[in-house]
Amino acid sequence: xxxxxxxxxxxxxxxxxxxxxxxxxxxxxxxxxxxxxxxxxxxxxxxxxxxxxxxxxxxxxxxxxxxxxxxxxxxxxxxxxxxxxxxxxxxxxxxxxxxxxxxxxxxxxxxx
Amino acid sequence: xxxxxxxxxxxxxxxxxxxxxxxxxxxxxxxxxxxxxxxxxxxxxxxxxxxxxxxxxxxxxxxxxxxxxxxxxxxxxxxxxxxxxxxxxxxxxxxxxxxxxxxxxxxxxxxxxxxxxxxxx
Numbered sequence: 001x002x003x004x005x006x007x008x009x010x011x012x013x014x015x016x017x018x019x020x021x022x023x024x025x026x027x028x029x030x031x032x033x034x035x036x037x038x039x040x041x042x043x044x045x046x047x048x049x050x051x052x053x054x055x056x057x058x059x060x061x062x063x064x065x066x067x068x069x070x071x072x073x074x075x076x077x078x079x080x081x082x083x084x085x086x087x088x089x090x091x092x093x094x095x096x097x098x099x100x101x102x103x104x105x106x107x108x109x110x111x112x
Numbered sequence: 113x114x115x116x117x118x119x120x121x122x123x124x125x126x127x128x129x130x131x132x133x134x135x136x137x138x139x140x141x142x143x144x145x146x147x148x149x150x151x152x153x154x155x156x157x158x159x160x161x162x163x164x165x166x167x168x169x170x171x172x173x174x175x176x177x178x179x180x181x182x183x184x185x186x187x188x189x190x191x192x193x194x195x196x197x198x199x200x201x202x203x204x205x206x207x208x209x210x211x212x213x214x215x216x217x218x219x220x221x222x223x224x225x226x227x228x229x230x231x232x233x
Binding site: 032033034036038045046047048051052057089091093099100101102103104105106 | 149151158159160161164172174175208216217218219220221223224225226
């Protein structure tokens with residue numbers, strides 16, 4: 001069981017907006033802005049789409065946005081497109097001296 | 113252009129030690145702020161972070177695996193090496209080498225293609 005909790009699946013129709021949640025604890029998500037999000041297609045390496053809670057790397061569509069409230073981080077995909085169908089993982093770093101990098105269990109996004 | 117390429121054995125026997133090499137291109141671990149991490153993914157399962165090494169030789173390990181892991185860098189070869197001892201079938205996974213910089217707050221912006229490791233007798 002992952003220390004970061006994500007819904008197993010989220011679905012939406014083309015053009016809609018969907019939000020994926022990532023719930024942690026005060027040891028990581030709530031306290032530090034070390035939250036990132038990755039998109040992964042089957043058989044491919046993950047791709048970074050959000051870092052530092054809200055920042056998009058160069059070349060990533062502005063349809064992807066990140067936010068955080070308390071111990072829950074969120075990824076919103078607006079204007080959903082067929083190409084957005086993939087697995088999405090959140091990540092955060094911990095405190096307390098261990099400085100682990102944690103990943104969520106992943107969310108399968110289906111475009112209806 | 114930054115690229116990373118993993119190499120190592122495809123098949124490892126239980127109890128053996130796994131050695132994986134990541135060859136870096138387009139950057140060096142002498143560059144201030146640069147880091148290389150290892151992340152694995154068992155078939156059909158989630159990502160799991162393993163270890164991280166920075167330009168200044170600062171190293172971090174997964175708290176659940178730290179007794180089995182060693183990460184080192186070879187500047188002359190522009191490589192990072194990860195060793196994992198006492199391999200078990202549950203360690204069967206695709207192992208990824210990744211690039212990061214301190215300013216990205218433990219986010220990994222460039223990934224290698226991954227290398228599959230199967231642990232079986």
